[in-house]
Amino acid sequence: MRRDEHTLHFLLDSMDRAAQRETVSVQDILHEIGDRSITPLILIVALLLVSPLSGIPGVSTLAALTIIILAVQAVRGKRSLWLPSFLLRREIPGKRLSGCVGYLRGPCAFVDRQCRPRLQYLTTGPMRFLTLLMVAVIPIGWPFMEVLPMMSSIGALTVALLVFGLFTRDGLFVLLGYLCVAVTLSAGFWLLLSTR
Template structure:
């Protein structure tokens, strides 16, 4: 069980890669591949896309913010199956850039997986679970504006990826790390957006 959870992140990358075909892939295909009940897997998938070089595609950060917002709201209200609006589900992603992003992510993901284990699991249950979830919701509201500030959108997506990875692997330590990293985002936005 523990070994399976620590491989959960690589498994998600494998599933995305196996669904990639043709010149582009629709968001709906990714959702169907991972399963409409896999909130954490879907949140991890799209936040990783926005963290990778694939985030260079105009509008990807804003799209990911919308998807993560919708997922977080549905998780908060206890919905059992994922719903996303049609215009999001029909959005096409470049297969080439998606696969390039997956390849770029594999090394850091393998590195992180070595340290994963179930811990601080109280953070994954109500009422504590609402704290990181509300922080993620707040973060997604600012992400569309981060596209104009280099790296800030990727940092935000990395925070969400850590949170989702913590849910997948039952590692509250990753959830805690996500909350700590969240404090670095205003600093990054200020530094890259307003310094010099």
């Protein structure tokens, strides 16, 4: 990938091109970004779940399944991705995808401006492996949160931070992702203890 492809702007433009169709499948998005790397697709799925799409019934479950499958492949060191055909055929209206891309443009432009190579030891070697493992584990609970609209967006934001850090070799975003994990776990334990 060229350096300009390591930006959220590039990924959003790829989704926007796919959104010109009346309906857009996962395969269409893959065609736009290419299947040379797994992390960009994990990032796209996580970003879409941060958007209002997470309020649609079933989307959180499909996103969780997609991220888990991709993250496991990344943990195993695969360079090109594989998804089952039923996921590749999943479609959403092009207008809805375009609206989500528009919703994400401002925040993503801000994040791109803050990004630069730093703390790179957090994005390579054992830390990369550990982070990808975390990315595979976080979505496991999302299907159970379908009854709470937008709740999976918090987990998706965490995944997006972790994967964006790996994608851009910016360890600060990986750290922010782990901070989100720590805050979420702490809040969960506090709620568990307070209900006793």
